[in-house]
Amino acid sequence: MKQLPRVLVVEDEPAIAELISVNLRHNGFAPTWAEDGVAAQRELDAVLPDVILLDWMLPGQSGLALARKWRSQERTRSIPILMLTARGDEPDKVAGLDAGADDYITKPFSTQELLARIRAVLRRRAPEQGAEVVIAGELTLDAATHRVSWRGQPLKVGPTEFKLLLYLMTYPERVHSRQQLLDKVWGDHVFIEERTVDVHVKRLRESLGAAASMLETVRGAGYRLAALATTPAAH
Ligand code: CA
Numbered sequence: 001m002k003q004l005p006r007v008l009v010v011e012d013e014p015a016i017a018e019l020i021s022v023n024l025r026h027n028g029f030a031p032t033w034a035e036d037g038v039a040a041q042r043e044l045d046a047v048l049p050d051v052i053l054l055d056w057m058l059p060g061q062s063g064l065a066l067a068r069k070w071r072s073q074e075r076t077r078s079i080p081i082l083m084l085t086a087r088g089d090e091p092d093k094v095a096g097l098d099a100g101a102d103d104y105i106t107k108p109f110s111t112q113e114l115l116a117r118i119r120a121v122l123r124r125r126a127p128e129q130g131a132e133v134v135i136a137g138e139l140t141l142d143a144a145t146h147r148v149s150w151r152g153q154p155l156k157v158g159p160t161e162f163k164l165l166l167y168l169m170t171y172p173e174r175v176h177s178r179q180q181l182l183d184k185v186w187g188d189h190v191f192i193e194e195r196t197v198d199v200h201v202k203r204l205r206e207s208l209g210a211a212a213s214m215l216e217t218v219r220g221a222g223y224r225l226a227a228l229a230t231t232p233a234a235h
Helices: 014-026 037-046 061-070 090-098 110-129 159-170 180-185 197-216
Strands: 006-010 031-035 051-055 081-084 103-107 133-136 139-142 147-150 154-157 216-219 222-225
Touching: 006 014, 014 031, 014 110, 031 103, 031 139, 037 061, 037 081, 037 154, 051 061, 051 110, 051 133, 051 180, 061 081, 061 090, 081 090, 081 110, 090 103, 103 110, 133 159, 139 197, 154 197, 159 197, 159 216, 159 222, 197 216, 197 222
Parallel strands: 006 031, 006 051, 051 081, 081 103
Antiparallel strands: 133 139, 139 147, 147 154, 216 222
8 A cells, every 4th residue: 555645744833733734634645743843853753754844933943943954964854845934924935945945835825735835845856766767768867866878978967957857758758748847847836837848848958969859849749758769870
């Protein structure tokens, strides 16, 4: 049986924590509630969650201090952190992201928004957790070392293009619409235009050089990585 994703909810207001927990439970997550940093640390020492929902304003250590602490520690470093902030706290949001939060969500939020954000951070983290080597045709991508090579020759690929390539190589031969790519590669950035995908595909093609022909445009549909197609011979 597949294990439900664990969510550690760090929130000092019982009513809010209860509401979040009930909604998470109804939507296939396993929430645990901690009312402050001390209780949260105790939970983390016992079992690592898949994602942490972290309230900004907490008694004792603030959410910001906790995010910074958990980011700096090896054991908790890679757990996605979603910060809960009050409306209008723009500087706080920036500080939260600086402290290592993956995203933030402003109170009051809808259940749908919360679930979408949680799924997005989980998805975004997922390819890196595999830390595996993906091979498509003569392209090799190492997710752990962030290296890409074609016929053994290293290629320089930017961070967004890398994520895009990782996704395309994970699902080769399939046609992906721009919207699907935004959803899977960009995840939580719902306001990005589809045109952005074209920009990054163009950059990725430039990075791929002679292997660029593997990345096909499918008219009216989207993009496909043709792993089986023959690429031009190296000079
Ligand atoms: Ca609070």
